[in-house]
């Protein structure tokens with residue numbers, strides 16, 4: 001693991017979440033992005049080397065809608081940046097963690113991501129993420 005990349009927070013309404021976190025952190029969010037495949041709108045705040053990611057459901061079947069229904073708004077996941085997501089997935093699976101996706105998938109913020117089941121990680125939904133380096137020479 002390289003560092004704590006972000007903390008994901010489930011919110012009912014991303015506009016009011018943005019306003020609240022801008023007040024809390026003293027700075028506006030710097031971008032918003034929809035991840036249609038996951039049914040979420042996301043918004044990002046920078047905190048030093050790490051970020052806060054707000055997540056709002058875009059449909060009732062979204063994992064975020066289900067999370068909020070069950071547990072209310074709040075911390076949803078923590079994300080660690082890794083250098084090689086394939087290697088980390090293999091290592092963690094061998095260590096007994098349950099991977100929620102067998103292959104990395106494309107997440108927000110130009111990243112490959114993989115989630116670990118909270119039951120295998122002390123109740124914490126863990127996201128591994130690796131930045132996708134676009135080859136600008138092509």
Ligand code: CO
Nearest residue numbers: 008053079127
């Ligand atoms: Co995340």
